[in-house]
Amino acid sequence: MYPILVLSVTGLVTLFLGFLKSKKILLPASLLFVAVAFLSNLIDWNSPGLYFYEMLEASNLSILFTSIILLSAFLIMALSKGFIDDEHAHPAEYFALLQFSLVGAIMMTNFQNLIMLFIGVEILSVSMYILTGSDKRNLRGNEAALKYFLMGAFATGIMLFGIAMLYGANYTFNITDARTLLLQPVTDVRPVFLYVGVTFLLIGLLFKVSAAPFHFWTPDVYEGAPTIFTTFMSTVVKTAGFAAIYRILEVSFSPMYNFWWVMVVTMAILSLFISNITAVSQNSFKRMLAFSSISHAGYMLLAVVGLNNKSGDSIVFYSLAYALATISAFGVLMVVSKDRLVDGRPNENIAVLNGLSKKSPFLAAVLAISMLSLAGIPLTAGFWGKFYVFADAASRGHIWVLVIAIAMSAVGIYYYFKPIIAAYMKDGEGDNIQLSSFYKIILGFTTAGSILLGLFPDLVRELL
Amino acid sequence: MLALTLILIPLIGSLVLLLLKGSSVGSSKNTALVVSLATLAVAIYAFTTFSTQTTIGVKYSWMKDLNINFHVSIDGISLLLVLLTAFLVPLIIASTFKHTYKNHASFYALILLAETALMGVFMARDIFLFYFFYEAALIPVYFIAAIWGGKDAPRITFKMFVYTIFGSLFMLVALVYLYMKGASAEIDQLATTAKLLSPNAQNLLFWAFFIAFAIKMPVLPFHTWQPDAYSESPTPATMLLSGLLSKMGVYGLIRIMLPFAPVGVANWGQFGMVLSIIGLIYGSIIAIQQNNIKRLIAYSSFAHMGLMAAGVLSGNINGIQGALLQMVAHGVNAVGLFFIVKIIYDRTGTRDLTALGGITQKTPALSIYFMIIMLGSVALPLTNGFVGEFLLLKGVYDKNAWLGGFAGLTIILGAVYMLRLMQRSMFGESNDITAKFKDVSGSEVAVLLPIAAVVLIMGLFPNVFLKITEPAVNSILQMMK
Numbered sequence: 001m002y003p004i005l006v007l008s009v010t011g012l013v014t015l016f017l018g019f020l021k022s023k024k025i026l027l028p029a030s031l032l033f034v035a036v037a038f039l040s041n042l043i044d045w046n047s048p049g050l051y052f053y054e055m056l057e058a059s060n061l062s063i064l065f066t067s068i069i070l071l072s073a074f075l076i077m078a079l080s081k082g083f084i085d086d087e088h089a090h091p092a093e094y095f096a097l098l099q100f101s102l103v104g105a106i107m108m109t110n111f112q113n114l115i116m117l118f119i120g121v122e123i124l125s126v127s128m129y130i131l132t133g134s135d136k137r138n139l140r141g142n143e144a145a146l147k148y149f150l151m152g153a154f155a156t157g158i159m160l161f162g163i164a165m166l167y168g169a170n171y172t173f174n175i176t177d178a179r180t181l182l183l184q185p186v187t188d189v190r191p192v193f194l195y196v197g198v199t200f201l202l203i204g205l206l207f208k209v210s211a212a213p214f215h216f217w218t219p220d221v222y223e224g225a226p227t228i229f230t231t232f233m234s235t236v237v238k239t240a241g242f243a244a245i246y247r248i249l250e251v252s253f254s255p256m257y258n259f260w261w262v263m264v265v266t267m268a269i270l271s272l273f274i275s276n277i278t279a280v281s282q283n284s285f286k287r288m289l290a291f292s293s294i295s296h297a298g299y300m301l302l303a304v305v306g307l308n309n310k311s312g313d314s315i316v317f318y319s320l321a322y323a324l325a326t327i328s329a330f331g332v333l334m335v336v337s338k339d340r341l342v343d344g345r346p347n348e349n350i351a352v353l354n355g356l357s358k359k360s361p362f363l364a365a366v367l368a369i370s371m372l373s374l375a376g377i378p379l380t381a382g383f384w385g386k387f388y389v390f391a392d393a394a395s396r397g398h399i400w401v402l403v404i405a406i407a408m409s410a411v412g413i414y415y416y417f418k419p420i421i422a423a424y425m426k427d428g429e430g431d432n433i434q435l436s437s438f439y440k441i442i443l444g445f446t447t448a449g450s451i452l453l454g455l456f457p458d459l460v461r462e463l464l
Numbered sequence: 465m466l467a468l469t470l471i472l473i474p475l476i477g478s479l480v481l482l483l484l485k486g487s488s489v490g491s492s493k494n495t496a497l498v499v500s501l502a503t504l505a506v507a508i509y510a511f512t513t514f515s516t517q518t519t520i521g522v523k524y525s526w527m528k529d530l531n532i533n534f535h536v537s538i539d540g541i542s543l544l545l546v547l548l549t550a551f552l553v554p555l556i557i558a559s560t561f562k563h564t565y566k567n568h569a570s571f572y573a574l575i576l577l578a579e580t581a582l583m584g585v586f587m588a589r590d591i592f593l594f595y596f597f598y599e600a601a602l603i604p605v606y607f608i609a610a611i612w613g614g615k616d617a618p619r620i621t622f623k624m625f626v627y628t629i630f631g632s633l634f635m636l637v638a639l640v641y642l643y644m645k646g647a648s649a650e651i652d653q654l655a656t657t658a659k660l661l662s663p664n665a666q667n668l669l670f671w672a673f674f675i676a677f678a679i680k681m682p683v684l685p686f687h688t689w690q691p692d693a694y695s696e697s698p699t700p701a702t703m704l705l706s707g708l709l710s711k712m713g714v715y716g717l718i719r720i721m722l723p724f725a726p727v728g729v730a731n732w733g734q735f736g737m738v739l740s741i742i743g744l745i746y747g748s749i750i751a752i753q754q755n756n757i758k759r760l761i762a763y764s765s766f767a768h769m770g771l772m773a774a775g776v777l778s779g780n781i782n783g784i785q786g787a788l789l790q791m792v793a794h795g796v797n798a799v800g801l802f803f804i805v806k807i808i809y810d811r812t813g814t815r816d817l818t819a820l821g822g823i824t825q826k827t828p829a830l831s832i833y834f835m836i837i838m839l840g841s842v843a844l845p846l847t848n849g850f851v852g853e854f855l856l857l858k859g860v861y862d863k864n865a866w867l868g869g870f871a872g873l874t875i876i877l878g879a880v881y882m883l884r885l886m887q888r889s890m891f892g893e894s895n896d897i898t899a900k901f902k903d904v905s906g907s908e909v910a911v912l913l914p915i916a917a918v919v920l921i922m923g924l925f926p927n928v929f930l931k932i933t934e935p936a937v938n939s940i941l942q943m944m945k
């Protein structure tokens with residue numbers, strides 16, 4: 001529970017730090033704050049309990065989700081060095097907003113009350129709307145922010161509507177009580193509110209994790225937003241969203257599995273189809289990663305479809321594997337595209353990676369391993385992530401879903417290899433890339449993590 | 465422990481090479497050679513201490529909650545392929561000694577990494593460990609082929625990569641399905657579960673496994689990636705692909721498909737045999753008409769793999785034993801032949817059969833080695849190809865006399881294309897291109913001599929190998945009942 005308190009306070013402190021003349025202190029201070037939050041998160045380990053008048057619940061699963069969120073946030077903030085702390089920007093506001101958004105994300109992992117879920121989603125989303133448009137002079141960024149805001153607000157509205165319906169059906173916001181009610185036998189049919197409520201709630205959350213068919217905002221917003229916030233969106237927001245989806249379906253609505261699984265499986269398959277097929281023809285690396293993010297939402301939904309007592313672990317592992325690989329990929333993109341401007345914007349085409357293995361063997365290796373991990377090739381964490389979600393889907397007997405998912409991962413291999421081929425087998429222009437040791441440590445950490453989890457997946461699985 | 469050492473030595477060797485990136489070309493080559501020879505020494509030690517009573521293996525918990533273990537163990541079949549791998553990798557490394565590759569440390573590290581994974585595949589006793597190594601073997605070879613390959617290599621090797629991964633994903637579905645049914649990942653335990661499955665499920669399992677392994681070998685109609693990949697890759701990658709990686713496919717058929725889908729094999733095995741034998745004849749006919757010598761050997765590989773697949777699918781002891789022996793023979797011969805192609809290409813700059821001729825006059829030594837390896841490849845008695853091919857044809861014939869007859873064409877067709885290759889390149893009048901052909905050097909003899917020796921030794925004493933594998937093959941046949 002402590003990270004929520006810590007980050008609320010430190011977020012405010014960060015805002016005030018902005019008054020200082022030197023902006024140099026902001027990044028180390030924010031990193032320190034997130035690190036403190038990370039440590040404070042571990043206090044509740046193995047001591048589950050309800051907090052704040054039964055509004056929030058700490059459990060080992062929610063602590064793991066929170067840890068992944070804070071770890072991703074820490075790495076992303078560290079990578080932001082040199083990108084958002086220049087004199088034109090407002091680093092204090094950015095770092096404060098990032099910390100506030102983390103508060104929202106953490107609430108989404110351990111809500112016990114639907115109101116808390118709603119507040120968490122809102123805190124996270126509003127921060128993200130602002131950060132998406134933070135590059136004020138960039139038209140694409142402004143368009144992205146507006147698009148994200150309009151569609152996001154609409155989705156949140158639907159979600160709130162769903163929560164209201166559920167209250168109408170259950171007379172409670174508490175998710176455990178809702179389950180107790182569902183388990184009681186009823187003489188006549190359950191109110192239709194209940195079904196509409198579950199559907200609407202799911203739609204709202206699936207929008208946040210950019211699952212098809214609620215994914216239309218994703219490519220444009222990912223492309224328009226500054227890369228650092230795109231990374232944040234595709235890791236922190238997605239982890240929080242899946243933590244919430246899993247929590248609400250597992251705790252509250254697992255008795256209604258027969259009702260919602262058809263809907264979830266449809267969306268999983270749609271996500272896999274649309275994203276993988278579209279990603280094949282993308283030339284922009286960033287857009288390709290946006291579609292890849294949609295496809296990974298599809299894979300994670302498979303764990304939800306195969307809901308069993310292991311699915312939570314599968315989603316945790318998948319989120320972590322995905323976050324590590326995504327941060328590596330975006331990190332490489334940020335460095336490589338930084339000084340290669342096209343129309344005043346960084347060149348984010350796949351061609352910008354051409355000849356990377358000669359310009360910086362380290363970055364090329366980081367890129368290759370992150371792509372292999374996203375493609376789910378053995379030796380990397382991504383493979384076990386896929387393996388676990390496939391095993392979950394298989395445990396409910398959905399073999400045909402597996403066949404589709406596997407055919408789509410074969411398609412995925414095709415486009416994930418494009419950057420690798422560009423980096424290793426094509427000749428590019430430009431000078432060698434000098435990398436600060438700070439960057440090397442961060443990217444080395446994410447890459448080593450991908451490999452280590454690929455060899456010893458039990459490192460994370462054993463925790464639960 | 466012995467099994468684990470076989471995996472660890474090349475793995476550590478490749479890491480050391482990567483760490484010593486700045487060192488000279490010579491030291492990279494020597495380190496890689498020493499590491500691979502150390503692996504060979506361990507493999508030979510395993511061979512001498514091997515007995516069918518005791519098992520050599522270790523089992524560590526890998527994923528506790530899923531009951532998935534790091535379980536490697538050596539039985540007769542594994543031992544044979546471990547020996548093959550350990551024998552060929554030093555030769556492949558030695559074959560590169562004349563050549564300087566850019567980024568040499570990474571190059572040799574990738575070869576050793578491939579060896580690590582191959583050792584893992586041939587010893588794994590846990591289905592997911594098997595899958596893990598099976599995929600992991602492809603990655604280093606893909607990178608060797610794509611980065612150090614010819615101009616068109618990125619496109620062609622990428623096709624190979626997607627093709628084979630696509631196939632193995634079918635296998636993954638089948639393995640996950642079996643695992644869910646059997647609640648175990650041990651190969652031996654799952655075989656009992658597999659027997660209880662419905663015929664329908666068995667048929668699907670057969671197809672999932674068959675497609676996965678047929679792409680790897682390759683077998684008609686999944687072979688379209690192979691000729692291009694073999695001819696565009698740099699020779700060491702081609703050697704790895706034809707000598708070792710294609711054997712993973714046959715090994716998978718024996719170790720995974722036969723015990724897990726016995727009913728499926730009974731229902732569809734003959735169909736698979738028909739495909740394999742059509743592929744055999746088709747590949748041979750193309751090889752006969754081929755003028756590019758590297759492609760010619762690629763197609764001859766394709767034809768040989770077809771016969772091995774047919775032998776395994778026949779599901780009797782002769783077919784499987786023959787396939788095992790032939791895997792070793794073909795692995796050794798293919799590496800030898802590709803090396804000779806490389807020697808010819810390095811000296812003449814061409815792989816065109818019509819431009820060659822008369823090399824014998826310049827270098828009788830090369831043509832003697834070539835002759836021995838070629839005779840092994842056409843399965844002349846007293847060479848390594850003979851016993852394997854004989855047993856394979858016997859196995860196929862026992863299953864279906866007609867198929868046996870057609871498969872027998874391989875003896876004639878194989879002789880036609882190999883003798884044509886020999887005659888057009890080695891004999892006849894020398895011309896401008898071959899006039900200055902230099903004699904084989906010491907490092908080349910170091911590769912060719914062991915290969916030629918093995919061709920003859922295996923031809924004279926096939927029983928040494930057959931005796932090792934027989935109990936293991938019998939136990940697989942027992943599982944199928």
